[in-house]
Amino acid sequence: xxxxxxxxxxxxxxxxxxxxxxxxxxxxxxxxxxxxxxxxxxxxxxxxxxxxxxxxxxxxxxxxxxxxxxxxxxxxxxxxxxxxxxxxxxxxxxxxxxxxxxxxxxxxxxxxxxxxxxxxxxxxxxxxxxxxxxxxxxxxxxxxxxxxxxxxxxxxxxxxxxxxxxxxxxxxxxxxxxxxxxxxxxxxxxxxxxxxxxxxxxxxxxxxxxxxxxxxxxxxxxxxxxxxxxxxxxxxxxxxxxxxxxxxxxxxxxxxxxxxxxxxxxxxxxxxxxxxxxxxxxxxxxxxxxxxxxxxxxxxxxxxxxxxxxxxxxxxxxxxxxxxxxxxxxxxxxxxxxxxxxxxxxxxxxxxxxxxxxxxxxxx
Ligand code: SF4
Numbered sequence: 025x026x027x028x029x030x031x032x033x034x035x036x037x038x039x040x041x042x043x044x045x046x047x048x049x050x051x052x053x054x055x056x057x058x059x060x061x062x063x064x065x066x067x068x069x070x071x072x073x074x075x076x077x078x079x080x081x082x083x084x085x086x087x088x089x090x091x092x093x094x095x096x097x098x099x100x101x102x103x104x105x106x107x108x109x110x111x112x113x114x115x116x117x118x119x120x121x122x123x124x125x126x127x128x129x130x131x132x133x134x135x136x137x138x139x140x141x142x143x144x145x146x147x148x149x150x151x152x153x154x155x156x157x158x159x160x161x162x163x164x165x166x167x168x169x170x171x172x173x174x175x176x177x178x179x180x181x182x183x184x185x186x187x188x189x190x191x192x193x194x195x196x197x198x199x200x201x202x203x204x205x206x207x208x209x210x211x212x213x214x215x216x217x218x219x220x221x222x223x224x225x226x227x228x229x230x231x232x233x234x235x236x237x238x239x240x241x242x243x244x245x246x247x248x249x250x251x252x253x254x255x256x257x258x259x260x261x262x263x264x265x266x267x268x269x270x271x272x273x274x275x276x277x278x279x280x281x282x283x284x285x286x287x288x289x290x291x292x293x294x295x296x297x298x299x300x301x302x303x304x305x306x307x308x309x310x311x312x313x314x315x316x317x318x319x320x321x322x323x324x325x326x327x328x329x330x331x332x333x334x335x336x337x338x339x340x341x342x343x344x345x346x347x348x349x350x351x352x353x354x355x356x357x358x359x360x361x362x363x364x365x366x367x368x369x370x371x372x373x374x375x376x377x378x379x380x381x382x383x384x385x386x387x388x
Contacts, residue, residue, distance in 0.1 A: 029285075032080060126167060126168050
């Protein structure tokens with residue numbers, strides 16, 4: 025499978041926990057749109073197979089004025105596209121925008137909801153209320169886009185297990201087909217990290233996070249969602265095809281825009297995470313990531329074991345395969361991992377601690 029990822033590096037403001045590359049200054053919007061078209065035209069031959077998925081991520085792609093978005097989309101290869109996603113924030117969802125997104129060929133919307141508690145939303149510096157998010161889901165649905173994904177965050181300081189269950193069941197009762205749920209992370213460089221360093225915020229206890237993860241699994245299963253990747257849940261037929269590219273050994277994608285990553289099957293390219301410099305460096309605003317063989321193997325182990333599909337050992341040479349089998353042995357013995365033919369998976373009950381299992385399987 026082959027796709028295009030387009031990073032739109034603009035946000036209305038910065039959320040407390042966010043470490044994605046984005047800027048609030050929107051004066052470069054028009055130049056960015058012209059730049060991303062120029063980059064696409066210069067690099068489109070990096071992928072020879074038909075493009076099946078397009079993902080507009082960010083940042084906040086729903087910030088893009090419709091004329092600029094239409095101009096960008098008019099240059100993209102839409103003929104073979106099966107899934108075309110835009111990430112949006114609730115405050116940008118209007119009947120007019122949904123209609124225009126749909127008319128551009130967008131058939132999937134991924135919306136940052138993050139919480140249904142207004143106090144938590146304010147603390148996270150989100151610009152919308154819980155009611156705005158719920159109304160936005162209705163607006164998208166009425167506007168004719170049925171494939172809706174929402175993002176939620178658990179492990180928030182002060183979030184009780186009961187409130188988490190209440191928010192989750194409320195959101196799952198809405199007409200959505202996909203949920204991405206992430207545990208709050210304290211990434212260096214974020215306002216959240218700074219507050220934590222100053223002792224102004226106390227992270228949730230591990231036991232509480234574990235119970236919120238258990239509630240997440242329970243409620244999504246009850247609502248008919250399959251847990252198909254550590255942080256992702258989907259109703260039948262609604263797994264994210266684009267994100268699955270990143271987890272598949274055969275996935276290839278062209279990443280455009282500041283901070284976007286690309287992989288053409290052998291070379292990884294990383295666009296510079298600075299919009300002004302990115303504009304100056306066009307049409308080749310990237311650095312090649314000189315990935316060695318060991319890194320490639322470790323990437324495959326990590327991405328494969330984060331999914332329900334698992335890690336197919338058949339993709340490795342004999343030596344690597346037997347080393348991974350040897351390292352996996354203790355986890356297979358204790359039931360933390362399963363083996364089906366050549367495929368290894370981590371038992372879903374242990375997905376919350378999968379990082380510690382994956383670390384043991386990493387090749388050094
Ligand atoms: S809107 Fe999204 S990308 Fe922008 S700062 Fe908030 S979390 Fe980050």
